[in-house]
Amino acid sequence: MARNDGIDRTFARNQDLPTLDDVAKVQEHNEREKDSYSNQDIDTTQTYRNVHFKAPTDSYAAMFDQMIADGVISTRGLKADAVKYGELIFDVNSAYFHNHGGYEYAKQFYTDAYKAAAEIVGGEQYILSAVMHADERNRAMSEALGQDVYHYHLHVVYVPVVEKQILWSKRCKDKSLVGTVKETIMQVSRSKKWESKVALDEQGNPLLTAKGKKVLRTSYSVLQDDFFNYMKAAGYTDVERGERGSTEEHLTVTQFKVAQEQQRLEDVTAQIAQTEQALGTAQAAVEKKQKELQSLQKQTKEQRTAALTVQEIRSMGKKTITGNITLTPSECSTLKDYAVNGILAKAENSRLEDSLQQAQKSAAVWKQRYEKIYDKYQELKKEVQPYLDAVKLAPEKVRAFLDAILTRTRQTKQHNQPSRRKSQDMEL
Numbered sequence: 001m002a003r004n005d006g007i008d009r010t011f012a013r014n015q016d017l018p019t020l021d022d023v024a025k026v027q028e029h030n031e032r033e034k035d036s037y038s039n040q041d042i043d044t045t046q047t048y049r050n051v052h053f054k055a056p057t058d059s060y061a062a063m064f065d066q067m068i069a070d071g072v073i074s075t076r077g078l079k080a081d082a083v084k085y086g087e088l089i090f091d092v093n094s095a096y097f098h099n100h101g102g103y104e105y106a107k108q109f110y111t112d113a114y115k116a117a118a119e120i121v122g123g124e125q126y127i128l129s130a131v132m133h134a135d136e137r138n139r140a141m142s143e144a145l146g147q148d149v150y151h152y153h154l155h156v157v158y159v160p161v162v163e164k165q166i167l168w169s170k171r172c173k174d175k176s177l178v179g180t181v182k183e184t185i186m187q188v189s190r191s192k193k194w195e196s197k198v199a200l201d202e203q204g205n206p207l208l209t210a211k212g213k214k215v216l217r218t219s220y221s222v223l224q225d226d227f228f229n230y231m232k233a234a235g236y237t238d239v240e241r242g243e244r245g246s247t248e249e250h251l252t253v254t255q256f257k258v259a260q261e262q263q264r265l266e267d268v269t270a271q272i273a274q275t276e277q278a279l280g281t282a283q284a285a286v287e288k289k290q291k292e293l294q295s296l297q298k299q300t301k302e303q304r305t306a307a308l309t310v311q312e313i314r315s316m317g318k319k320t321i322t323g324n325i326t327l328t329p330s331e332c333s334t335l336k337d338y339a340v341n342g343i344l345a346k347a348e349n350s351r352l353e354d355s356l357q358q359a360q361k362s363a364a365v366w367k368q369r370y371e372k373i374y375d376k377y378q379e380l381k382k383e384v385q386p387y388l389d390a391v392k393l394a395p396e397k398v399r400a401f402l403d404a405i406l407t408r409t410r411q412t413k414q415h416n417q418p419s420r421r422k423s424q425d426m427e428l
Contacts (some may be wrong), residue, residue, distance in 0.1 A: 002131045006096070007240055008092055008093055008096040008238065008239045009093070009225055009239060009240045009241065009242045009375060010090075010092055010224075010228045010236075010239050010241060010242055011087070011090070011091040011224075011242045011279070012088065012089070012090050012091075012092075012223050012224055012226075012227040012242070013087060013089045013091075013223075014087070014088055014194065014219070014220070014223055015086065015087050015089070016083045016085075016086055016190060017083070017084075017085035017086060017087060017157075018081075018083050020061055022085075023060050023061055023154065023157075024059075024060075024061075025084050026060075026087055026155075026156075026157060027056075027059065027060050027129075029054065029130070029158065030129060030131055030133075030155045031129070032044070032047050032050065032139060033137075036337040039136070041136050041137045041138070041139055041151075042135055042136055042137075043135050043136070043137050043150075044135065045135075045154045046134060046135035046137075046150065047135045048133060049103065050131055050133055050134050050135055051107055051110070051131065051132040051134065052129070052130065052131045052132075053110070053111065053114040053130040053131070053132070053154075054114070054124065054127050054130040055129065055131075056129040057127055060128045060129065060157055061084065062161060063128050064084065067125075067159065072125055072126075072186065072188050073126070073159055073161055073187075074164075074186060074187055074188065075188050076185065076187070077187075078188055078189075080194075082188070082190065083160070083190040084159065084160075084187075084188055084190075085128075085157065085158075085160075086157070086158055086159070086160045086190065086193075087155060087156065087157050087158070088117055088120070088121070088154075088155075088156040088158065088223075089153060089155055089156075090110070090113045090116075090117065090153065090154040090156070090227060091129040091153040091154075091240060094111070094138045094141050094149055094152070095138065095141070095405065097152050098141070098145075098149055102150075103134060103150075103152070103367065104130065106134065106152035107397055108234065109131065109152075110132040110152065110154045110233040112230075112231065113154050113231065113238070114130050114154065114156070115230075115234075116226070116227055116231060116234075117154070117156045118132060118232035119229070119230065120223070120226055120230075121156070121159075121160070121161075122161055122162075122186075126158050126159045126160075126161055126186075127156060127157070127158045128157045128158060128159065128217060129155070129156070129157045130155070130156045130157075131154070131155050131156065132152060132153070132154050132155075133151075133152070133154075133155065134150055134152055135150065136150060136153075137149070137150055137151070140187060140190070141311040142407070144344065152194075156325075159188060160188065160189060160190045160193035161186040161187060161188055161189065161193065161343070162186070162187055162189050162192045162193055162196065163184060163185075163186060163187075164184070164185050164186075164187040164189075165181045165183075165184050166181070166182045166183045166184070166185060167179055167180065167181060167182055168180055168181075168182045168211040183244050194219035195219065196209050196212050196216040196217060196218055196219060196222075197217050197219075197222055198215070198217070198218065199214075199215040199216065199217045205366065207347065212388070223243060224242045225241070228240075228241035228242070244413055246327070252258075254372075263312070272416075275366065275369055275370040275373055275374075277362065278366050278369075279366040279367055279370050282359065282362045282363035282366045283363055285359045285362070285363075286356065286360055286363050288359075289352060289355050289356040289359050290356060292352050292355075293349070293353065293356060294354045296345070296348055296349055296352060297349075299345070300345050312337070360363075
């Protein structure tokens with residue numbers, strides 16, 4: 001598959017299905033047994049276009065049991081927790097099919113890919129289901145080109161088997177048969193099916209390391225080679241083999257989504273920055289009001305400390321015969337001053353408390369807005385993190401790939417523009 005450089009590459013992946021729950025989930029996805037999917041790119045209105053090269057006759061698990069009953073496969077000597085199911089996924093980037101005519105070309109390509117799958121697993125009889133999905137929309141590419149573009153790929157669920165010869169044991173009465181082949185079975189074995197193979201040179205000799213050890217080719221590398229070589233032999237010479245040593249999956253979708261998702265991420269980031277700024281302003285206002293209130297409280301405390309004590313105030317004045325209190329001019333002036341200061345301080349304190357409450361309300365509103373946008377930001381960031389990682393790994397290649405696609409789109413529009421003008425002139 002393509003790797004940011006505009007080159008179309010084949011891609012094959014093998015995944016284990018260790019439990020029956022895993023098998024059931026894959027069946028639900030591949031056979032489109034659910035009414036809705038968490039993957040928003042699945043367009044159920046297009047599911048009718050999915051193509052079965054081998055449709056299941058029952059559930060995957062039931063078909064497996066029937067194969068045992070029919071003697072097609074054997075689980076003799078198999079551990080209870082052994083992996084009995086596998087899934088192959090074959091893929092080429094969406095742009096490859098789009099540039100070759102789309103759906104019809106994809107059907108022909110995966111018809112040949114299915115033949116490759118049958119050869120890889122050892123025979124069509126070991127395949128439980130093979131379906132080409134044509135209902136998964138490539139959102140980013142669709143937005144970039146202004147039309148619906150679907151990502152065509154092939155799912156093949158199979159039973160991993162190897163040929164095993166059962167020999168006559170020493171307990172056989174006919175000693176001439178001991179050590180000879182008693183029967184040949186197709187043993188279910190994931191480990192033996194996908195064991196690493198010895199790498200050979202051009203003369204067919206084993207490659208050796210500097211220490212004299214044999215160089216092994218991983219099962220992933222062998223699978224990539226087998227798929228590419230088969231498709232090349234089938235006439236698909238305009239695709240290249242997936243890069244050696246690469247374990248990346250579905251990177252083509254990433255390539256086209258990078259630009260779109262990055263822009264969305266930048267928009268949300270800008271909103272967060274604005275909200276954070278507003279929240280910071282509101283918090284600063286709250287802090288300012290709190291400091292003013294603390295300052296006033298400190299002043300009030302100092303005034304109270306410096307003021308006359310209650311006992312001193314009570315000792316002011318002299319009671320006359322009529323019961324009235326008489327004050328000296330100095331005492332009267334002192335009491336008036338403190339009364340005025342107390343009223344002013346109380347009013348200022350009340351004003352500052354009101355301002356503080358308003359600032360706190362404003363800060364709460366901005367905080368609520370910030371939290372909502374921040375949650376959206378985290379969701380989007382989680383969604384696009386693989387794409388951002390891809391950009392970090394190969395930024396120049398991503399940019400070059402997108403430039404190539406956009407240039408091709410502009411050239412197509414420019415090429416079609418004169419014909420539209422001509423038709424308009426004729427209508428006039």
